[in-house]
Amino acid sequence: MKKTALTFLAIAVFLGVQAQITFTHVPDTVYGTSDDWVLESHVVVYNNSNNALKIIVERTDVMTIGNDFYFCWGANCYSSSQMISTDTVALNPGDSTETFTAYMRPMGNTGIAKVNYKFKDINGLDSADFDIVYNISPGTTTGVTFGRVKELKVYPNPVSTSLNIEGELQTIEIYDVLGKKIYSCNPKSIFQVLDLSETPEGMYFMKVKNNNGKIFTEKLVIKH
Known part of the structure; x- marks a missing residue:
């Protein structure tokens, strides 16, 4: 009986070790x-x-x-x-x-x-x-930069399919490296989801304007 109990215990320990x-x-x-x-x-x-x-x-x-x-x-x-x-x-x-x-x-x-x-x-x-x-x-930037605007969130970056943008914005624009505008919108809410699944991979630049009229830019990488 002890031998059987020890056998079952050994099996349980083995399974526990295997589950990881x-x-x-x-x-x-x-x-x-x-x-x-x-x-x-x-x-x-x-x-x-x-x-x-x-x-x-x-x-x-x-x-x-x-x-x-x-x-x-x-x-x-x-x-x-x-x-x-x-x-x-x-x-x-x-x-x-x-x-x-x-x-x-x-x-x-x-x-x-x-x-x-x-x-x-x-x-x-x-x-x-x-x-x-x-x-x-500490960084070296003395002025306000895009990455330090606390009321704005953009994620993920790099992006493969959907880009999430949170903030009170007037406009969102995305440009390719040649300066061609590939996307623009006027957000109706503080949370936007952009479908970039059909956009070719590469480097882009996003430009946004907040409700105070200030414009910020950020590099965006699309990688499927």
Whole structure:
């Protein structure tokens, strides 16, 4: 009887060891300046278990300096106010995905910030997490720049399909590197989602005008 119990225990321990979500390319510390528009980290997520997993992501802001944290997982991106992904990414045993990107906007602030990302199977089969620490030093910009406008959020960048823009704006325009306007609109609300899925890959420039008439520009990269 003892031998049987030990056998079942060994099997349980083995299965527990096998059930694991792992990562590569997780940065220990990301260094930036208060002038940076956004800092991004691309992490590869692996299913090294014997089970098919449906994984969601939960973000926890451990330490902030007035910055914004947000992330992309699967086909969607989640703003600073969205702590848990609504999308699940299905990974069969041995599969991996490169659809996770963590973003941090210093928004003109300096100091040490820290965020935790937890990846968990919706059926409770497995979970794993990691921290990213950001060390933000003072920048050199003396005037107001696009990346330091706290009431404006643009994400993700690079963008593959949908670009999210939050802010009270009069106009949004996107130009290619030759100066040709490829998109323009007059936002009717403070939250806009631009469908760029059919726009060719490459570098573009976005120009926006806020409700005070001030114009800001930012480099935009489209990568499908």
